[in-house]
Amino acid sequence: MPSSTSGTASGTEPPNGTRYVNTNLRDSGAGTELRGPVPSAPAPGLVPPRHRRFLGFDRNQSIWWGAFIVLALFVAAPIVPTLVQSVRTKALYDSTGEFSLGAFARLFTEAQFGEVILNTLTFAVLTTVMTLLIAVPIAVVVTRTNLPGKRLFETTMQWPYYVSSLIIGLGWMMIYGPAGFITELVRGIVGGQPWDLYTIPGMALIEAVSVAPIAYMFCRNALLQSDASLEAAAKTSGAPPLRILFSIVIPMMRPAIVYSAVLVFTVAVETLSIPLIIGIPAGITFFSTFLYKNGLQSLNPDYGLLGAASVIILLVAVVLVVTQTRLLRNAQRFVTVRGKATRPKPLDLGKLRWVAFVYVAAYVVIGAGIPLLGIFLRSFTFILTPLRNPLESLTLSNYTRIFEIPAYSGSIVNSLVVASVGAVLVTILVFVVALVAKRSSFRFRRGLDYLALAPQAMPGLIVGIGLFWAIAVLPFGLGGLIHGTLFALIIGFGFRALPSAYGAIAPSILQIGEELDKAANLSGADWLRTVRSILLKILLPSIASAFVLTFISMFKEYSPAIFLQSADSKVFGTTMLEMWAQGATGPVAALAAIQIAIISVVALVASKYMKGIQHA
Amino acid sequence: MSAETRRRRVSLIGASAAAAVALLAGCASGAPTPVESGETSYPSYYPDDYAALVEAAEQESGNLTIYSSMQEENWAPIIAGFRAKYPFVNQVSALNLEGDELFQRQLSEESVGNATADMLSSPSVSAWVNYVEQSSVIEYESAEDTQVPEAAKALPGVYALSIDPQVLSYNTALIDDDLESWGDLAAYLDGGDFAGKVGVRDPELSTFNFTVQYTLLTQKPELWDVYGEFIRLGRSETSTGSMNEKTISGEYVASVFVTAGGALETSQNSGGLYKLVMPTDGVVATPRPIGIPDSAPNPNTARLMLDYILSAEGQQAVQDGGLAAFHDDAVAPEGGWTYQDAVDEVGDAVVTVPVPFVAFDEEELDAFFDKWNSFRN
Numbered sequence: 001m002p003s004s005t006s007g008t009a010s011g012t013e014p015p016n017g018t019r020y021v022n023t024n025l026r027d028s029g030a031g032t033e034l035r036g037p038v039p040s041a042p043a044p045g046l047v048p049p050r051h052r053r054f055l056g057f058d059r060n061q062s063i064w065w066g067a068f069i070v071l072a073l074f075v076a077a078p079i080v081p082t083l084v085q086s087v088r089t090k091a092l093y094d095s096t097g098e099f100s101l102g103a104f105a106r107l108f109t110e111a112q113f114g115e116v117i118l119n120t121l122t123f124a125v126l127t128t129v130m131t132l133l134i135a136v137p138i139a140v141v142v143t144r145t146n147l148p149g150k151r152l153f154e155t156t157m158q159w160p161y162y163v164s165s166l167i168i169g170l171g172w173m174m175i176y177g178p179a180g181f182i183t184e185l186v187r188g189i190v191g192g193q194p195w196d197l198y199t200i201p202g203m204a205l206i207e208a209v210s211v212a213p214i215a216y217m218f219c220r221n222a223l224l225q226s227d228a229s230l231e232a233a234a235k236t237s238g239a240p241p242l243r244i245l246f247s248i249v250i251p252m253m254r255p256a257i258v259y260s261a262v263l264v265f266t267v268a269v270e271t272l273s274i275p276l277i278i279g280i281p282a283g284i285t286f287f288s289t290f291l292y293k294n295g296l297q298s299l300n301p302d303y304g305l306l307g308a309a310s311v312i313i314l315l316v317a318v319v320l321v322v323t324q325t326r327l328l329r330n331a332q333r334f335v336t337v338r339g340k341a342t343r344p345k346p347l348d349l350g351k352l353r354w355v356a357f358v359y360v361a362a363y364v365v366i367g368a369g370i371p372l373l374g375i376f377l378r379s380f381t382f383i384l385t386p387l388r389n390p391l392e393s394l395t396l397s398n399y400t401r402i403f404e405i406p407a408y409s410g411s412i413v414n415s416l417v418v419a420s421v422g423a424v425l426v427t428i429l430v431f432v433v434a435l436v437a438k439r440s441s442f443r444f445r446r447g448l449d450y451l452a453l454a455p456q457a458m459p460g461l462i463v464g465i466g467l468f469w470a471i472a473v474l475p476f477g478l479g480g481l482i483h484g485t486l487f488a489l490i491i492g493f494g495f496r497a498l499p500s501a502y503g504a505i506a507p508s509i510l511q512i513g514e515e516l517d518k519a520a521n522l523s524g525a526d527w528l529r530t531v532r533s534i535l536l537k538i539l540l541p542s543i544a545s546a547f548v549l550t551f552i553s554m555f556k557e558y559s560p561a562i563f564l565q566s567a568d569s570k571v572f573g574t575t576m577l578e579m580w581a582q583g584a585t586g587p588v589a590a591l592a593a594i595q596i597a598i599i600s601v602v603a604l605v606a607s608k609y610m611k612g613i614q615h616a
Numbered sequence: 617m618s619a620e621t622r623r624r625r626v627s628l629i630g631a632s633a634a635a636a637v638a639l640l641a642g643c644a645s646g647a648p649t650p651v652e653s654g655e656t657s658y659p660s661y662y663p664d665d666y667a668a669l670v671e672a673a674e675q676e677s678g679n680l681t682i683y684s685s686m687q688e689e690n691w692a693p694i695i696a697g698f699r700a701k702y703p704f705v706n707q708v709s710a711l712n713l714e715g716d717e718l719f720q721r722q723l724s725e726e727s728v729g730n731a732t733a734d735m736l737s738s739p740s741v742s743a744w745v746n747y748v749e750q751s752s753v754i755e756y757e758s759a760e761d762t763q764v765p766e767a768a769k770a771l772p773g774v775y776a777l778s779i780d781p782q783v784l785s786y787n788t789a790l791i792d793d794d795l796e797s798w799g800d801l802a803a804y805l806d807g808g809d810f811a812g813k814v815g816v817r818d819p820e821l822s823t824f825n826f827t828v829q830y831t832l833l834t835q836k837p838e839l840w841d842v843y844g845e846f847i848r849l850g851r852s853e854t855s856t857g858s859m860n861e862k863t864i865s866g867e868y869v870a871s872v873f874v875t876a877g878g879a880l881e882t883s884q885n886s887g888g889l890y891k892l893v894m895p896t897d898g899v900v901a902t903p904r905p906i907g908i909p910d911s912a913p914n915p916n917t918a919r920l921m922l923d924y925i926l927s928a929e930g931q932q933a934v935q936d937g938g939l940a941a942f943h944d945d946a947v948a949p950e951g952g953w954t955y956q957d958a959v960d961e962v963g964d965a966v967v968t969v970p971v972p973f974v975a976f977d978e979e980e981l982d983a984f985f986d987k988w989n990s991f992r993n
Contacts, residue, residue, distance in 0.1 A: 091720070091723070091724070092724070092727075094723075094727075094750070095727075173862075173867075174865070177862075177865070177867055178812070178867045179862070179865045179866040179867035180865070198812075198851075276854070277858070280818060280821065280852050280853070280854060281851035281852055281853060282851070283851075283852060283992075292821070293820050293821060382882070382885035382886065383864050383882065383885060383886045383887075383889065383890070384864075384865070385864045385865045385866060385889070386865065386866060387787070387789045387790075387864075387865075387866050387889065388789075388887065388889060392887065393885060393886075393887065395885075401689070405688045405689070405692060407688045407709070407710075408688060465724075468724060469724075469728075472724075472728035472730065473728075479728070479730070480730060483725075483730050484730075484732065562713060562717055562721070563721055563724070565711065566681075566711060566732065567681050567682070567683075567709035567710060567711035567732075568709055570711070578687055578688075578712045579687060579857075580855070580857055580858075581685075581687075581714065581854075581855050581857065582686070582687040582689075582690075582855075582856070582857060582878055584687070584689075584857065585857050585860065585861045588857075
């Protein structure tokens, strides 16, 4: 077992801390790509720094192994039951089930399956492309140029992410659907149906609008951390602003772009909301709705099929992550945070800045603002339709209904607890894991990358079922204690939020030059000390955005809760779903408005707080 | 897997042993205490020893957990009424999941000995049939049994909480005619281009959607022609909420089979824009059964709740919560319907899901889906 090799700290062999220093000397700057033999003897003339030890173990090693074990358990908990389920003929609870590969056979012989795969791939590719087309240019112009109104856009760009894509979808249908407010307006002018959202490109556009903020935040983090000296050099050599953007700024964002692309692609494969609310009426079946139909909602739920399908998505994700790692192989090329700091100066776009302004404003206003305004208006009305003046049906009843019923208001409190506790735990875990994965000589560091991104591939419902079983088999009666509590939800939601939190931190680490670590090392600091005194400080903005991202995604998450919540641990998302299913659209809109308000406050406080720290 | 089986058995034995101990303890400590709850008078047809049941319930935890596919608003008046009647009940909480998911969850919890639900309620016929096949319910004959119509007796020990009419809804700004039946709607649609402008439940998307349409079209096969027109023009929908919303916005001119209770409030607040119609040629009334699983931690409190729900008072609470009561004495709000109101209004047009629930015949199912889909393509 791997743990036996960790005993290096005790014997005659030099502790790994020594290796770490040597590695840095040898690879100079390419520490993220440690390969080949590592010399175990210190370089001549250098004395390995002495590190404090904890119970005879190198404290760095303890942290590395600790991070690895915690993450592995965390990720394996829902995945292992899913793997078992995929080869069982009946639900896990049914002991009459047998082992069989039948589910895989059924999946691939299902007549519709080829079409489903094709639809899903088209949707996922379109979503990914559109997301990047929205997010990358916006991140660049907002962060790096003299775009008019950039302060405002910095905040509003994130709004679509504050609500689930279910709400974005509802808002879009309300405004741009076949009988939407804007659609009716345009129809009046051009005559005839101007566009059709009941198509795969239409749905991909809505999904892209809804997930673009994730990619935006990743890219923005990368830009905020990159060193402006390269740009300054280009400027000095007479390169025009556009040339600087395309030859320096955008290529430097490659890690962030690749991370976002992989993440968005897997989200698009797995997502249920848009395929459910738009795909179903359009008669277009995707992977998630296929599972929905043949899984839990069918006359005879096929658990094996659900498991097999999850395993397939998991494999797709593994392939993607492998591709991603290959693409980022020469990671030191992207190192832009060097030992010398230069304050970035915004690039002057000249008149082009107004083109950029229109582009950003179009996304913020048309993509997010108007649909969310529609939801907001819906929350204050009995009905909302282009056929009637909304002012005639104004009401507060959608809100009073939520606050009058304790189970509803209680679910808001529960969500706050789950999201804040969860965000703290996940951010800490992800920070440590990302550092070990990208910045240590830990032998299994590459595995950490895969582990951290694997959860993205699991549909939320399956995560819920998997964790349910994992909790059930816990020893010492722990299962009974955790079952149905908010803690179970924290684990389930945290699992789902892990990849995006990781994506917020890991690419930023790649951008920090190793000479900073080396400087610390030569001054006698061990790994932990280096992390604490240097990396932690530089990475604070990324950590903050990982926290906010995690908070948000855990606050709006719902699908794992179907199996994990109890009557006393309901959350925001499930309440919303429950009301939606029962026809209460007004209160759902009110809940969405409350959700946006709460998340805005959290995001605002977090950003103010982080600014305070940076300036101190 | 034998280890798993063994573990499961052990936990089940453990659970029942604990239940037995609790029951014994209940009896032992319950005997000397005087009967307090006798103040509440019960109808003459209740069993003589009903007070003993109340007493046994008093010895339980004082909490009641229900897994249902309703919403909090539906439960609020029922819970309030029940707690007023039995003040020793501290808390009644409902976990609302979709009709099929809740049974999957219940079965999973039972198998690991973590079952917390005292009552289960779902309108899904097949989910109930599957559940009693794989597990079991307490076959409690309610004290109200003699008062309950046959249509509400889904399975032994499992009674309908409500019997909800599924109706036609349409947008009065887009359809001038006064529609009274499915035939009227089909005739109206015949006149123009309405592709994609009708909301229709997709039978593949939920067992409830399936049950509604299957019930109508097997009991009134003459409606296939009319209904086929809706399938041909319609978009697939999953829920009443979505159909309400799209019909009001004008995306759909009409929706087929919205749940009357779930659409009533919207209709009443629409200023006449959104109209609900009890079609004179076919209304499906779907029972929403509730029962007590064998694994219920508080079976006696659950029995009291079941009796309360079926009583005249409880049925009025059901109606007040927005579902359709079947008790003759229940009164619907202005514009709404009890089950009896629907029957009074359209008579034989009301078809109910056959009881007792049985599994659907596979071949008939396939034939139904084939026929349904033939109108789509």
